[in-house]
Amino acid sequence: MSPAARRTVTTPSTAAPNTVADPRIEVRKTYKLYIDGAFPRSESGRTYEVRDSHDRFLANAAMGSRKDARDAVVAARGAFGKWAGATAYNRGQVLYRVAELMEGRRAQFAIEVAAAEGLTTARADTVVSQAIDRWVWYAGWSDKLAQVLGGVNPVAGPYFNISAPEPTGVVAALAPQRSSLLGLVSVLAPIVVSGNTAVVLTSENRPLPAVTLCEVLATSDVPAGVINVITGRTAEVAPWLATHQDVNAIDLAGAAESDDVVWAELERAGAENLKRVLRPAGAGTDAVEPDWSRTPDLTRLKAYLETKTVWHPKGR
């Protein structure tokens, strides 16, 4: 995105740089992390240059550190009990509200996605629509999962026995490298809709749409700490999430298209506390980024669910 384009969020045009007719100097945005509902800079004080698909400077993003990742896990753990305990109806509405707010800022998202991914404005607009619709799709699952995935078990004895899905806890996600917004939403929504809390490592080179999504989250009804977002070097931060003993599951989608990230090592590190691992798509040791525009199935949702079974005797 050209600097001029950021002047306004309502006109997704690629306007020419400042002209005599428009002498105003734009107010640029500082892109920061999103942890526990706040926008801190990286505690490391580091930033890195983010460039568009034509290698033009877009912004400096915060280069998240090990400490930032750990702070994010602490925030996610702190938010877990209340979010998991919220009613399914409530969580569904909260996710739907994210879609509502994204819709209101779709032009800004389209500009950022176009710049990050090198898409035409029209194509970027379609991707934003898909991302918004993805929130809506997952929002509707909140109060259906237990019915679809759980049920009463006809045990051979005088017992009431019921199984229902529950969130596994804190989930770390390596967001897709290529699809900066649709891919991000496609990995994030299935984590949080069932009551998990998330620590997301954004696309390394295309992190800006994620930070703007955080602005939507901060002004929506998603409680602080439920979604935490770290920008930075995937290969640097991911191992700290994979080894973290208070992370229950990890999504390795972002290992695809990321040369210096070896997902086998992250999975191996995750075994130390038996993390549930969602492997990247692909065959063998390859990791490929899937086509996120396809309608999802329950695979990602189920990856972060535990089945709890409760027994009670029947009697007069």
Add this chain to the structure above:
Amino acid sequence: MAKFEYAPAPESRAVVSIRPSNGLFIGGEFVESIDGASFKTINPASEEVLAEVTEAGEADIDSAVRAARKAFEGSWGGLPGAERGKYLFRIARLLQERAREFGVLETLDNGKPIKESRDVDIPLAAAHFFYHAGWADKLEHAGLSGGSGRSPKPLGVVGQVIPWNFPLLMLSWKIAPALAAGNTVVLKPSKTTPLTALLFAEVCQQADLPAGVVNILTGTGRTGAHLIRHPGVDKIAFTGSTEVGKDIARSIAGTRKRATLELGGKAANIVFDDAAIDEAVEGIVNGIFFNQGHVCCAGSRLLVQENVADDVIMRLKRRLGTLRVGDPMDKNTDVGAINSAAQLARIRELSDIGESEGATRWTAPCVLPERGFWFAPTVFTEVSQSHRIAQEEVFGPVLSVLTFRTPQEAVAKANNTPYGLSAGIWTEKGSRILWMADQLRAGVVWANTFNRFDPTSPFGGYKESGYGREGGRHGLEGYVTTGADQ
């Protein structure tokens, strides 16, 4: 009142004939090992050698995996689900027909009371086959596709490694769903309890199960490790220690192999002051002394509300005084032999540590046989959260008692371990049961009961108790793919 004395009521062992030496079951036949060794399996209640058993070597494993692959790609893979199911029904019936034989053999090899082999292990094993038999032609209805529109397909060759605490039952938990979903199996029973798995191989022959569908490789931990790492294995199903489970998870990292892991536990059995105390005491006893405490979901931590703690502990000790510990073949025996010398050493070590860390040890008054491996039911009181006997799995007849004042405190203490397999709640207040059940981070919650199992009921843990479920519709998930794979 004089103590009621029981007359001896020994079960006859004449119903079983144990072969003095045993080969491996590969490709539908009992075969000699190619590169293995042999070891002896003993009766832990008498230390008598029961049989010589083969320790499968790498070439044996290779041969078994090839036999399983051949069956998967051939006779078994091409079979319609309805026909597959009929084999499983046959196996279920054969297990019922030969239940007494299996029960006696299980008790001889494992040391568990014949009452438990007869009434729990063997009937449940048969029930698992009967339940899963019906799934074989109904997988399309099991909701496994997750909306992908793709039919569930078997994974291929499954490597299964099972423990010694419920040998035949764990075999059935593993083999029944694998076969129902259309996979073939290479199973390794535990080193100390291989005999019922070998007898099961005979059942496969009697059922005319196609060659190679089920292969049984006896052996040691080394055999299991090789099997798990074999490149021809598509999926691993393991029940055992969390330590080995982590090793398996590491070994498959970066591959497309799958695993279901059913690992350790340190379950809290939580007794509130409004519980029916005598029923709760029965539940506590069943929770930790059933099967000598060799149960991954055992209620090894008793959390009792402070104001009834003295009463509960008094009644518990009184009840434990009536438990009959001894000859597993006696039909009146409640607590049998510890499965092995190694396990006995582990129980002794952790119990000694419990004492040295400051907990108060109480041992049930009972006379232990001279030969064999025995450990009297033991209760530790004055246990605190940081004690090793409150954190580590003892896997023996040892109960740690802690107290709490509020439901919130009970939840915090119950959840304060790396495990999350099971939990128990004892209260007469319905709303409290439901609230507690929500709060407990455990895969199975028993309210006003404990240690109940059923093939329709999913079993498996949270956190470091493993992942995946066994039993029920959920248990099938671990044995199919819908090609979605993210």
